Amino acid sequence: MKKQKVDMSGIREGVVVKNTGGAYTVRTDNGDLIPCRIKGNFRIKGLRTTNPVATGDRVKIAHSADDADYIIEILPRRNYIIRRASNLSKESNILA
Secondary structure: OOOOOEEEEEEEEEEEEEEEOOEEEEEEOOOOEEEEEEOOOOOOOOOOEOOOOOOOOEEEEEEEOOOOEEEEEEOOOOOOOEEEOOOOOOOEEEOO
């Protein structure tokens, strides 16, 4: 698979309002709803989770050469709810 370059000049911030599998919807600060994905092994340092992006997370997004928008950074959380993942004893789920 060919790697796609992300345009870092058009970085926007927003809040994840929907998380369905690998598809996310981000509401930008000006109110636009942007469908997004995450690239590769996107993980939060020091926190082992089944899915690193949760609804309510503030994120940075950028447009890619393949005409898709990608979450490129999760901004620091103020709080979160976490539980142990079922059948995955060493991983957790971030719920919100």
